[in-house]
Amino acid sequence: MVIALLAVSFLTLAVTAVVPNVPAMIAAAVVSIAVEVFLYRSQRGLVAMFAKMHVDTTVRHLVRDLLIVVALVRLQEQDDEGGMAGPLLVLLAFYGLHFAIQAVSVVVRRARTTPVLTRNIDTSGLPLTAAPPALLLRRPGHRLLILGLPATAGLLGAGASGEALWGVAGAGVSALAALAGLFVLGSHLLPGRRPPSEAAVLAWFDAWLAEYKPTIGMYFSGGAASAYQANMWLEPLAKLDGRPVIVLRERFMMQKITATDIPIVCLPQVHHLMRLEHSTLQALIHPSNSGKTSQVLRIPTIKHTFVNHGESDKLSSCNPYAKAYDEVWVAGPEARERYALADVGVEDKDIVEIGRPQLDGIVTYKGAPQGEYTDVLYAPTWEGWDGNPGNTSVVAAGENLVRALLADPKVRLVYKPHPLTGSVDPRAGAADLRIRELIRAANRGRTGARxxxxxxxxxxxxxxxxxxxxxxxxxxxxxxxxxxxxxxxxxxxxxxxxxxxxxxxxxxxxxxxPAWEHQIVTDARPDIQTCFNRADLLISDVSSVISDYMASGKPYAVANTSGLSETAFREAFPTVRAATVLTPDAAGVPALLERVRDPELDDLREARAELKLRLLGPSEPPSQVRFNDAMRALCESALQHRRRMTEREAHIPGQRAAAPTGDPELTTG
CATH class of the missing domain: 1.10.287 (Helix Hairpins)
Structure with a gap:
């Protein structure tokens, strides 16, 4: 609808440029500008799409004004009068100033791009200056739309009245506003308003490292949608003994990390990252692999461990890249065996079982559902990169599962799809949308107190x-x-x-x-663990969701869309051993719900307890304690390595001194 309105408005402007019609021209221009405002306020995805098609706001605004000018020239020709040269010259001056602002904004942005970004660190020692308004610095399309509005209005006024003075006045206001913006932006290039130099910022950063003396930390790099992988480790990291720090590589990620008191530094350039070699930092955890991970692994004074952002039976949970780390920390013995069977080069001596410290707040199994409704969480994973039909149940089984659950009047469904659903296979995205509509339709047919x-x-x-x-x-x-x-x-x-x-x-x-209302959960809040605590039953795919849900001890089911028989499916995926296996037609859902509601029929409870031990390890000592003990040992290994490096370098004339070893007590904070 929005695209159609925009297309019709520009088509109308094009027609009025050939066959002048003042009312139609004004109406089309007003509609097009209204659509532009709507796009910027609530349809940023369409704004990005237009930009990829090379018809961004600047192009559209320029074409709109050009068509209006052509229409005005045609009107003047019909009346055998001149007078459009003035508005046109002033309009050209405005566009010239706009593009001048754009050029200066590039210079200002580069001048203000610091080599290090921080959060939760006192930067009062740096002479930082306030940034120019974002409208001038980073939003060229939005800027042109706002500053150019008087010019467009003036041109339309000239067309309606036949007086060129309106066009001159409107374009003049826009030109003056652009000139003022250029002055404001250019003032930030004056010596007194420039930010500190790269050398000054790096010197400050080195001084902060020397004063804070970080000992442990987390390294993370990835896309905007992957921030959850780091966020799940914030609280466990904050509880460790030591002085933690978070090291990021992408500037945008600074705003994706959720609230924490841990100091955060972003070092986009690899040569700045190498400054950590001369710090007291001893060990880093890595929740994910990325192309930039290899860069930090070059630092020999820091020990690195892969902790992953979840474990499952998928091949991604035993990636060969893991052998690049000093250690691999897993939840329980099942993951240890998974690496052994995968034979990807990760030696057993380098694997440490720490449990899953994020799961300490999971509510454990208490028998039959306590409320009037049975809360069922359907949390399928996404389709993955390899095209395996067994990755996600959304395409082959999702709608059948949801229909079967919605058919039970005493079920309350919570549907939480993976954020990446549909990003690879459009069929998954389409099935996801159909599932959501099924749930909305079911809610419309339900009544109850609110x-x-x-x-x-x-x-x-x-x-x-x-x-x-x-x-x-x-x-x-x-x-x-x-x-x-x-x-x-x-x-x-x-x-x-x-x-x-x-x-x-x-x-x-x-x-x-309402207790009876089905829910579709797609926002960051509530998170998956919060949904675990509300659920009486989980239905999912082979993914880390199952492994984490095992901490609750509650019943769960796995959809088998792999094409394997149930026996082969259970043998191929150990996390399915204690699950009810559902076929794509969802025929087993009614019997499953009956077993959930009657603990006497729950014949998999002991199997779940055994599998929980294999997946997550023992309950004592707690996972956070084991996590802390593993970090202490890794830090001690780093300190011993530094001592050996120092001793070797002491016997080599002219050899560069090793990074500071720090105090061994740093491992205990």
Whole structure:
């Protein structure tokens, strides 16, 4: 609809340029500008799509004004009068100033791009300056739309009145506004308003490393959608003994990491990353593999361990890249055996079982469902990169499973698809949309009491409080890339406050929803573990979701869309051993629900307990304790390595001194 309106408005402008019609020209211009505003406010995806097609806002605005000018010239020719030269010259001046702003903005951005970005670090020692308005610095299309509005209005006024003066006045206002913007932007290139030089920032960073003396940390690099992989390790990392730091490589990732008190540094350039070699940093955990991981692995003074962002029976959970790390930390013995069977070069001596410290808050099995409704969580994974039909159940079984669940009047379905669903196979995306419509239709056919306005107001209050705590990570600034550097030290206790606020928000969230209403959960909140705690039953695919859900001990089912027989399916995927296996037609759903509601029929409870031990390891000592012990041992290994390096280099004349070994007590904080 939006694209059609935009196309019709431009087509109408083109027609009025050939056959002048003032009312039609004004109407088409107003509609096109209204659509532009709507696009910028709520359809950023379409804005990006137009940019990829090389018809971005600048092109569209230029074409729109050009068509209006042509129409005005045609009108003047019909009246045998001149006078359009003035508005045209002023309009050209405005566009010249606009492109001058664009050129200067590139220079200013480059001058203000610091080699290091930080969060939760006091940067008062750096003479940082406030950034120019984002409208001038980073939003050329939005800038042209706003500054060019008087010019377009003036041209339309000239067409309606026949007076060229309106066009001159409108274009003149736009030109003056652009000139003022150019002056404001250019002032940031003056010596007194320039940010510190690269050398000054790096010297400050080295001084901070020497003062803070980080000992442990997390390294992360990836795309915007992968931030959850790092976020799941924030709390366990914060609880470790030592002085933690988070090392990022992409500037945009600074805003994707959720609220934490851990110092965060972003080092986009590899030669700046190498400065960590001369710090007291001893060990880094890695939640994922990326192309840039190999760069940090070059630092010999730091020990590296792969902790992954989840474990499953998929080949990705025993990637050959893992052998590049000093150690691989897994949840339990099942993962150890998985690496042995995969034979990808990871030696058994380098594998350490630590459990899953993120799962400490999972509610354990308490028997039959406690409420009127049986809460079923359907959390399928995505289609993956290899095209294996067994990766996701969404395409072959999703709609059948959902229909079978919705057919039971005492089921409350919570559907939480993987964020990447449909990103590789369009069929998965289409099936996901159909599943959502099935759920919405089922809700329209259900009736029941709804929570009162007090519950809704409480959720709004809790949401506002949680947003305040999590977004106040950044100081307000127009320049998204620099505001991380503009903040001072973190507010003490903010991480604990976020934890408490999150818990309160979760309680308010579920309290504000009708107990009978099916839910589609696609936002970051509530997270998958929160959904675990609400569920009486999980239905999923072979993925890390199953492994994590095992911490609850509650019943679960796995959809078999692989084409294998049930026996072969269970043999191929150990995490399915304690599951009810569902066929693509979902024929087994009614019997499954019956077993969930009657613990006497639950013949897989002992199998789940045994599998939980294999997947996640023992409950004692707690996973966080084992995580801490593993980190201590790895740090001690790093210190011993540094001592050996120092001893060797002491016997080689002219050899560069090794990085500082620090104090062995640094491993205990």
């Amino acid at each position: 929570p009162g306005p007090e519950a809704v107001a409480e959720l709004a209050r809790r949401t506002a409080e949680l947003d305040r705590l999590t977004t106040s990570t950044f100081r307000e600034s127009a320049d998204n890339l620099e505001r991380m550097m503009l903040q001072t030290a973190p507010e003490p206790g903010r991480a604990a406050a976020v934890t408490a606020a999150t818990s309160a928000w979760v309680e308010a969230y579920w309290a504000a929803l």
